[in-house]
Amino acid sequence: MKADPATQLRLLDLQALDSGLDRLAARRRDLPELAVIAERTKVIDSLRADIVRVETEISDLARGQRKLDDEIDLVRSRADRDRRRLDAGQVSNARELENLQSELASLARRQGVLEDEALEKMEAAEELDARLAKLVAERDRVQAELDSSAARRDEAFAEIDAQAAGTRKERETLAPVLPAPLVTLYERIRSTSNGVGAAKLVRRRCEGCHLELSGADLRTVAASPADEVVRCEECRRILVRTAESGI
Template sequence: MKADPATQLRLLSVQAIDSSLDRLAARRRNLPELAEIDKLSAQLAALNDDLVRVSTELRDRGRSQQKLDDEVDLVRARAVRDQKRLDSGQITSSRELENLQAEIASLARRQNALEDETLALMEVIEGLQTRAGVIRADQERLEAELAVAAGRRDTALAEIDDETGARRGEREATIPTLPADLVTLYERLRSSSAGVGAARLVRRRCEGCHLELSGADVRDVAAAAPDEVVRCEECRRILVRTVESGL
């Protein structure tokens, strides 16, 4: 394959552009802001789950408290009714009077027990409410941090996309100046050689595989015509000769 030295140097320019595009794509995929957003999003999701659990328990405890309150009201109402009967003086039977007094005492004990249970439950509810408040505050903090990280991400992506667009413009302007068969070979090699299809020969070393050419290979390259497209015997990439090749 033939291509004059100036054309081969333009191919190196395309390779530099493609390497830049590859670095930009890698930078886009590996933005630290993306990892930060993933971390914050995971923390926020965990807090959302915690809040759902706490809110569910609060509802359950609230229903339990309502049941206790209803039962206290019933016990209190019954005790008031019994006390009125006792105070009315209408009960003349000592046995009935004794039973009524015993029931009033039992209702008082039951009311005290229920109220103690209610107080204990209220403490639990208060703790859950405090926990819910802490979670909501943490959610607000994480949402603010997430918004800041998203802003940094968007700024970084915009910068990368702008630079990517500029590099692609340079590539589109250069590719038509190269022979089609040279571009085809270059693209095939680039796709199979870690994104590098053409490399400089610098001080007898291929910058594609970073190996030094053997003496015989150096002699072959030096003997090749200036417009001959030569290849590295080690990595098979297109090898572009320059004044720094050391031939």
């Protein structure tokens, strides 16, 4: 393949633009904020699940407290009723009086047990409320970090995308003025060579694979016409000769 030396040098310009685009893509892909966002998102999801579990426990406990309060009210009402009968002297039979007093004692014991349970539930509710408040505060803290990281990510994306758009515009201007067969060869090599399709020959070294050409290869390159498109024997990239080539 033939291409005048100036055109081959322009191919290096195309390579520089493509390498710039690759670096921008890598920078966009590897932004530190992305790892932070992924980690904080996992933490947020875990905290939200914990909050739901605690809220469910609080709801279940509140339902149990209401049921317990209803039972305490029922016991108190029954005890009040029996006490009013006793105070009013409505019970004259000794056996019935004994039964009534026994029932009052039993109701008092039952009320004591229920009130102890209610106190335990109140303490448990306070612990759950404190735990929920702590979880919510932690969720809010992590959410703030997540929002901050997302804002930095979006700012970095906007900057990178703007640079990439400018670089692509330069590429779209340059590529069409180069010979189509040369660009096709360059693109084919670039797709299988880590994004580098053309490299300088600098001081007898290929800047694509960073290996020094052997004496025989160097002589072959030196003997090739200036408009001959030569390739590195090691990496098969297009090798562009410059004043720095050392030949």
